[in-house]
């Protein structure tokens with residue numbers, strides 16, 4: 001019997017607004033506990049919420065980028081439950097009338113296109129934070145209460161953990177391109193809850209749906225989904241009882257464990273929030289947002305391959321972050337050599353940023369905005385190499401010096417005497433010296449050991465501090481060694 005995996009995803013992304021969803025408190029992360037709250041986000045009697053226009057626009061923007069319809073009219077609903085981090089006793093969310101719905105995302109998974117339907121992208125507010133102190137007491141910080149959250153829900157279309165991984169990476173990239181969220185999972189700006197079960201297409205049987213919580217990175221989502229699919233397959237075989245439940249991912253042991261039996265929507269007694277009027281985004285507004293959508297990662301990747309004749313790999317790396325893509329384009333335009341520009345940006349520039357980044361993979365950390373060299377400098381390096389004035393090895397050294405003291409590459413080559421030795425007389429003298437100093441290598445080479453040439457080339461490179469043209473040296477060495 002074949003059981004088909006059925007995985008759906010709920011992603012919560014914290015929106016990059018200055019103020020909270022329904023009041024003017026700052027939505028900044030951190031701060032003295034309970035210093036960023038007011039009667040509205042604390043739900044004190046008599047206070048009235050007022051929606052944040054920017055947050056609404058961000059969800060419309062995301063919905064459009066995910067090919068969703070934007071509702072002509074929708075409503076906020078109260079999701080009723082009690083928890084100490086939610087002083088109102090309900091969370092303002094959207095239930096049967098989301099702001100956007102019915103979209104999709106086409107993913108490139110190992111060269112195959114996988115179509116994932118996006119059910120909805122809607123708005124809600126975040127809760128506060130319970131903190132459990134070592135002495136056994138629990139305290140609560142309401143600063144996060146009311147921070148705008150966008151929830152993006154897919155249909156259960158994923159069939160592998162890898163598809164989930166690609167979706168999350170792509171969604172994070174899209175949210176960053178749209179500048180609606182920093183979407184850093186490690187910082188809790190993006191949270192993800194997969195729902196996992198198996199369906200038998202022949203018999204129509206299905207395992208109960210399991211929702212997984214406590215996932216702090218894309219990698220842990222991948223591992224948890226993989227584990228849960230295996231666990232359910234094993235349970236079918238052994239006939240073990242399964243429940244519709246919420247399980248938490250135990251990062252240290254690499255397993256999911258029961259947290260609580262699943263609540264159903266009825267448990268929350270959703271109803272329209274009577275304090276908020278229905279939301280009816282005008283079509284002019286929606287069309288303006290649509291027009292302002294930036295070029296998205298997939299389109300840009302495509303364009304880079306066409307316009308600059310770059311291989312897929314280069315285009316993918318360069319478009320991962322919008323600012324890197326822009327930097328590459330600037331270098332390519334000035335240098336007129338797209339492939340060399342791509343090599344430089346993917347190589348030295350990204351390596352330089354990575355060394356200073358130190359954060360977890362995928363986090364914005366030190367971005368290209370902090371990179372010290374303007375694109376023109378990298379273009380100048382490319383020109384110096386193409387003119388034959390310096391070798392590509394020396395160019396890397398010039399790059400490092402330029403990052404250090406911000407002199408232009410041409411200045412560095414001139415002031416530090418790094419130009420290649422092109423004077424043939426000078427090169428011949430060094431070649432002779434190398435031959436005299438390496439009698440063993442000379443003998444080996446003449447005996448047919450091609451590799452022995454390397455010892456002499458190395459000697460010359462050391463003697464000239466890399467300033468000799470390797471091709472010229474090779475030619476000179478060969479002609480000298482075969483003449484005599």
Ligand SMILES: [Zn+2]
Pocket residue numbers: 020023024025036037038039040041042146
């Ligand atoms: Zn407030």
